[in-house]
Amino acid sequence: MTDLQDVVDSVYHDLADRIGEGKLADYIPELATIDPKQFGIALVTTDGTVHAAGDAETSFSIQSISKVFTLTLALGKIGDGLWKRVGREPSGNAFNSIVQLEQEKGKPRNPFINAGAIAVADVVLAGHLPKEAIGEIVQFIRHLADDESIAIDHNVARSETQTGYRNVALANFMRAFGNLNHPVEHVLGVYFHHCAIAMSCRQLAHAGLYLASAGRNPLSGGSVVSSSRARRINALMLMCGHYDGSGDFAYRVGLPGKSGVGGGILAIAPGKASIAVWSPGLNENGNSLLGSAALELLAQRTGWSVFGQ
Template sequence: MDYQQILEEIHTEVKPVITQGKVADYIPKLAAVPLNKFGMAVQTLDGKLFSVGDADEYFSIQSISKAHTLILALQFAGENNLLKRVGREPSGNPFNSLVQLEYENGIPRNPFINAGAMVLVDIILSHSKDAVQTILKFVRDRSNNQNIDFDKEVAASEKSTGFRNAALANFLKSYGNLENDVEDVLDIYFSQCSLSMNCIDLARSFMILANHGLSPWSGKQIISKSQAKRINSLMLTCGTYDAVGDFAYRVGLPGKSGVGGGIVALIPGRLCVAVWSPGLNSSGNSLAGTQALELFTTKTGKSIF
């Protein structure tokens, strides 16, 4: 299959909607990102890479990082311990809902909403002397790119306006679902969300989930086949905020999005595909990115269904 031609066709077809979304202007640093950017990359399990547009331009991956911290937290705490502190159901509410967290007594609905991701950070912090570097090394290894780093300006920008996230963290602490200091958890959380990557890095970093837990770069089994299956199922049901139903209906792939405009999706046993377009829809997912992924599964005839 000619993936390069398909990516070029998609790029042409989504151009009219690229500037129709809205950047995440509640994070000052992200508000300055040009709206007309679009990149897309496909990494196949047999080692082929295809890309189009701004696929090599770095951007803030934001909540996409939660898939990586979920893997780390699973490695540190084990599935049973993790599930005592974080649920596995779609939220049906915005990713930063305070009401839902209080209603459910401090147990976040899933690992991909903000409160759930903070519990993941707390687990990593309890098991690592330097949680920030642990996360960074993990993402570098998964992407096979040792130059990936945090964007400290983005992290500072998020911290300066992160009042709702601070409230969520304090809620978690009040219910006994954070072991560590609230400020320490928030600092690490803001850092992980500021990870700066491009579409190529992102597609490569999710390869272990497309390859049943096995890293194609090191040949090591990073997580079990069962854990890879469970994470993929969580991405399908919870990975795109409160628009998971629409995303599954249109795209038909497990995926994880971020308010930086990135989305990564995968076909187990075949490939990973990453797209970036900073204009978001009302649910906080990339507008053009979602359409591009829908076109990708339509044109290739490949999805998990």
């Protein structure tokens, strides 16, 4: 049997010389200030055992990884009605593309590109003030990770709010097509704040465990979503979780995953483990360069690809 701590340690060791590679997400000024020479891995198996290496306890801005959790909440609120407003196909374009949104009459291609996640935030906002919706998202993630210390990095939220002009344009576009029900500034307030949630690799791996465990939280024994919904969220992560680098990630790693421009990636090995990696330097598609390499090595050494060994 593979010793998972040995695997995690070997992946970290083999990539240690490359720590600092990649480009910071400097279009969000606060993220441009992060020390690039950081790299963490945490793997939590479905029985709750943690295997970690490097900077696995350092908090970072999870950015678009939060879209997995808001999607889960939105599906809990309106179920498959969500798909009338958001598609389920890979985009093939940059995550903040406005051209595709115009061609497709305000219906975003999937819930993980920015426009799709803004539409999801609109669903989560229904019946709430923005502050209440943000609180619900944070509480949900705290519940999943069993960790009340998880919080929003308000400096990052402020930085995104001050510079997120393209997201403002995307939201106004969707509002013009009738695909946002709430004022643009309210929806974006929810969106910018959930992207600014800060977590460590260990916390993030714990939070994703329900997707590795057929929708149940194996630590509390409670059901988060049905097994079929967990499977479908994983399918969307595999197809769309790395923007226009999703096909390459599926080819190299073969696991459902969701990246964020803060340098984190959450990956799911169904029935086995939830894995979080973080290194702030990004590749040309906006995904963690070292994190992607780490997950490729991890998948090779465990044989955990969803496509078989």
